Each structure stands twice: as structure tokens, then as C-alpha cells.
Amino acid sequence: MELFRVVTLAEARRLLTRYWPLPGRQEVILPLLAALGRELARPVTAKDDVPGFTRATMDGYAVRAADTFGARETQPVILRLAGEVPMGQPAAVTVGPGEAVAVATGSMMPPGADAVVMVESTEVLAEGRVAVFKPVAPGQDLVRQGADVRAGTTVLPAGHTLRPQDLGVLASLGVTRVTVYEPWRVGILATGNEIIPPEANPGPGQVRDINSYTLAGLVRKCGAEATLYGIAPDDLEDLTARIQKALVENHLVLLSGGSSVGTRDLTVQVLAGLGQPGILFHGVALRPGKPTVAAVAGDKMILGLPGHPVSAMVVFSILIEPLLRYGSYDHLAGRRTVEAILSRTVTSIPGREDYIRVRLEAGPGGFLAVPVPGGSSMISSMVQADGLVAIPLEEEGLEAGTRVEVKLF
Numbered sequence: 001m002e003l004f005r006v007v008t009l010a011e012a013r014r015l016l017t018r019y020w021p022l023p024g025r026q027e028v029i030l031p032l033l034a035a036l037g038r039e040l041a042r043p044v045t046a047k048d049d050v051p052g053f054t055r056a057t058m059d060g061y062a063v064r065a066a067d068t069f070g071a072r073e074t075q076p077v078i079l080r081l082a083g084e085v086p087m088g089q090p091a092a093v094t095v096g097p098g099e100a101v102a103v104a105t106g107s108m109m110p111p112g113a114d115a116v117v118m119v120e121s122t123e124v125l126a127e128g129r130v131a132v133f134k135p136v137a138p139g140q141d142l143v144r145q146g147a148d149v150r151a152g153t154t155v156l157p158a159g160h161t162l163r164p165q166d167l168g169v170l171a172s173l174g175v176t177r178v179t180v181y182e183p184w185r186v187g188i189l190a191t192g193n194e195i196i197p198p199e200a201n202p203g204p205g206q207v208r209d210i211n212s213y214t215l216a217g218l219v220r221k222c223g224a225e226a227t228l229y230g231i232a233p234d235d236l237e238d239l240t241a242r243i244q245k246a247l248v249e250n251h252l253v254l255l256s257g258g259s260s261v262g263t264r265d266l267t268v269q270v271l272a273g274l275g276q277p278g279i280l281f282h283g284v285a286l287r288p289g290k291p292t293v294a295a296v297a298g299d300k301m302i303l304g305l306p307g308h309p310v311s312a313m314v315v316f317s318i319l320i321e322p323l324l325r326y327g328s329y330d331h332l333a334g335r336r337t338v339e340a341i342l343s344r345t346v347t348s349i350p351g352r353e354d355y356i357r358v359r360l361e362a363g364p365g366g367f368l369a370v371p372v373p374g375g376s377s378m379i380s381s382m383v384q385a386d387g388l389v390a391i392p393l394e395e396e397g398l399e400a401g402t403r404v405e406v407k408l409f
């Protein structure tokens, strides 16, 4: 029987990042909205200042701040109303000493003014005069040209995944087409003689395919493309042919099942024969997920995930999702964790990293992480869970009341 060369999770990640990102992704130019969730292939540099002109951020009067010094409720400063700046038009009037010009939120600041007095601090008097009841500081209630984005600066680096706010800054700069990478294409193949499609009625010993659907869902949530390659029986030739087809059409292929040490477990045999550099690891000090196998053949990567539905999902979440979604394991915003208090003691075996499923509940001082019962074959335990809690490699468990980080699904 083949023995696993079990690596730690850290080692497995290190091995995968040697090859990730895989080379050869095409660049495509897309209109702004279509680029949401895509990864920029090139940095974007601002050609213009945003805002393109200094503008008021309150409805009121553009003034010279110094003119308002000393203004009080009981002793207003009286300024001459020199005109107004209409929205969306250039400021045609200049603010001279002792003068005020009416502005609205977003209108262009007239030359000569260095602050805005909000309308609530003023009163219009007869004969084109305005009383100011409060002093303003220079720069008050305006945004200077280029204060948001300065022309010439890099607003978004290459490799950045575009979020709604990123589309916003691009729109503000007049960038309506961006160069992004094609999405990662991920082929998904279930294996096992006992696995049947979900629309079929299982005979004795048969089970419906869960993993194709959980994995495809996880892949799509990462913004990648998922294609199902059906169910391969435990047959060397058939399995090899399906994997090869999936590899041609995708960057990454995910298999589930057949990664353990059983006599019919062909996956490793097939992966070993696909090309160089070959198998990166077979076995991770992880629970669930120990029989995970990874290989690289040329510029393609193949992950053999455990057959148990929970294990396949957990391994995807901790090993693959960060790469597909953020290109690395150390993207801080990618962690998506919440702090919670563990509701009961959980045990673990030192020497492997344990991932337990937890449900979040409202506790007295924040979230409570309640471990969800059920083994790694039970998909319903994932349905009940909101996230995962890691028990570190050398710990024997975590006691009730421990502050834990819950990685949300």
C-alpha cells in the first residue's frame, strides 16, 4: 500500500504558490461593468485630477475665510453678494474682499474664495448683502482639485480584482474599458463507481453526485468559470481521458474522490503520469482533507480532493479559494473572518490542523461559535454551518470560552 507523504498545510500552500498564478492567461479588454470581479492585467494611472475643479461641499456662500473671522451670532459679518455659481457651469464671478458668492453642493468654487459658509450660518439681507454668523477656516467645506485622485498616480495596481468602488474610480477618470485577465477556467470531475447524477435514482450502494455542485458553486463564487466534466468510473483509461480533456480546456482541474489509499484509488496514478513536474504532495496534515493530492503538468494544475463532501469543500476553501480569488494566501481582506467565543470544548489530535464547522449565534458579548455535529460525509453539516474554525497543528483542542476566528463561507 502506498503511504502518504503527508505535508503540513503551510507546506502544501508553499508548494502550490510555487506554481500559482499559472502562466498563460489571456488578457481581454472589457467595458467597465463587464469587468466587475475581474483581475486587472495592467495598472491604471489617472490621466485627470478628480475632482477636476475645486468644488463646494455645502450649499452656502463662497467667501474669503479671513473676512469671516470674528463673526458671531450677535455680531455677524456683512458681506456683499456678488453673484452665484450655477451647477455644472464655470464660475464666472470672482470673490473679492468683503464679498460672497452663492454656491451649491458640488458647484465650482469661484476664484478668490477659499472657504464656504454653509447657508444655515447666514441670512440674506436686503440690497444684495448677506450676514455671516459664524467664522470659517480656509479650506472649509470645499474639496480641492485633485484631492480625491491626483493625475499621474496609479489608482489600481495590476492584479487587483475590481470591486464596485473600483469601477467608480475608473468611471470618475473616464476609463470605460479596462484590460483584465480572462477568468480562471476550472474543470470539475467527480470520480467513483458509486456516484450517479443527481437526477438519477440511486440503486443499492449508489449515491448522488454532490461534489460537482458544491465545487462548481465555490468556483463561481470566486469569479472563476466552472465546467462540469461528469462522473468518471474507477477505470484508468476513462479517468485519464477525461482528465486530459478537462486539462486541455481549463487552467485548473478539480477531482473529487479516489484520492485515498484504497485499492481502487486511481487518481494518484493518473496524476503521476500527466507530465512534469508531477505530484507536488499527496496527503496534508489536515482534518478533514488528509487525502488531498496536488499535481502540476506543464502550465496546468490538478487538485484531487477527498470524496467526502465536507472534506472537498473545506479543502477548497482553505487551499484553492484564496488562490482563485486573490492570487495568494496572504491577502488580508480575503480572510473574511469574524471573532467569536467558542460555545463548547472541541478536541483535536496534535500533528494535524483541524477545521471544525461552526454556526454563529448572538452571544452576550458578540458572536458565539457553536460547533456543528456530523462527520465529513455529511453535507447537511455544511448547510447548518456559517464558517470554519481552525485548531492549530500542535493543539489538543480548544476550550469552551476560547476567542476564535471564524472564517465565513
Ligand SMILES: Nc1nc2c(c(=O)[nH]1)N[C@H]1C(S)=C(S)[C@@H](COP(=O)(O)OP(=O)(O)OC[C@H]3O[C@@H](n4cnc5c(N)ncnc54)[C@H](O)[C@@H]3O)O[C@H]1N2
Binding pocket: 190, 191, 192, 194, 195, 207, 208, 209, 210, 211, 212, 256, 257, 258, 259, 260, 261, 262, 265, 288, 289, 290, 291, 305, 306, 307, 308, 309, 311, 376, 377
Ligand atoms: N484506510 C484509510 N481509509 C481512509 C482514509 C485513510 O487515510 N486511510 N482516509 C479517509 C478520509 S479522511 C477520507 S476524506 C476518505 C476520502 O477518500 P477518497 O478521496 O478516496 O474518496 P472516495 O473513497 O472516493 O469517497 C469517500 C466518500 O465520499 C463519497 N463521495 C465521493 N465522491 C462523491 C461525490 N461526488 N458526491 C457525493 N459523495 C461522494 C463516496 O461515495 C465515499 O462515501 O477516505 C477515508 N478512508
Ligand code: MOO
Binding pocket: 286, 287, 288, 289, 290, 291, 306, 308, 311, 312, 376, 377
Ligand atoms: O480527512 Mo477526510 O478528508 O476526514 O474527511
